Amino acid sequence: MTKKIKFNLKAIIWFLIAIIITYGMIYLLTPGDFFKSPMYMLLPLVGFFVMFYITEYIMKYIHLKNKYIFLGIFIVLGIIAYYLAIFFFYWNIITLNNIPAKELFKFVFGNTSLILTTAFLEFIVAGAFGIIASK
Numbered sequence: 395m396t397k398k399i400k401f402n403l404k405a406i407i408w409f410l411i412a413i414i415i416t417y418g419m420i421y422l423l424t425p426g427d428f429f430k431s432p433m434y435m436l437l438p439l440v441g442f443f444v445m446f447y448i449t450e451y452i453m454k455y456i457h458l459k460n461k462y463i464f465l466g467i468f469i470v471l472g473i474i475a476y477y478l479a480i481f482f483f484y485w486n487i488i489t490l491n492n493i494p495a496k497e498l499f500k501f502v503f504g505n506t507s508l509i510l511t512t513a514f515l516e517f518i519v520a521g522a523f524g525i526i527a528s529k
Contacts, residue, residue, distance in 0.1 A: 405446065408527035412442050415523075416516040423510050437513045438520035445524030465525045472518040476509060477502065 416438035481502050488498045
């Protein structure tokens with residue numbers, strides 16, 4: 395007896411779209427880091443597959459019926475989490491070097507290219523595609 399392997403064609407197509415878009419974003423936004431760090435190559439994969447597999451369970455846990463509402467929540471909370479992490483990371487540097495706190499706010503919230511040059515943006519984008527591809 396042989397077992398047939400079932401392919402989820404919808405998920406495969408969304409995965410290919412996510413990888414093309416996120417790797418394209420990495421190449422265009424940070425061309426010098428494209429092959430330097432494995433984080434830029436692996437975080438989109440992790441973001442897609444983690445969100446693809448756990449979306450159904452999270453939506454059952456928080457009693458959501460519409461995955462697009464969950465998608466919006468994921469994107470908003472992902473961006474907020476990024477800025478909180480960056481803020482507290484640089485807060486330690488500011489505190490240790492006796493730099494005024496207003497410089498921290500100016501750097502973190504006034505620097506629009508900060509999120510564009512990290513792999514976390516691609517993680518959020520790939521995770522969004524993983525949510526779309528889930529059941």
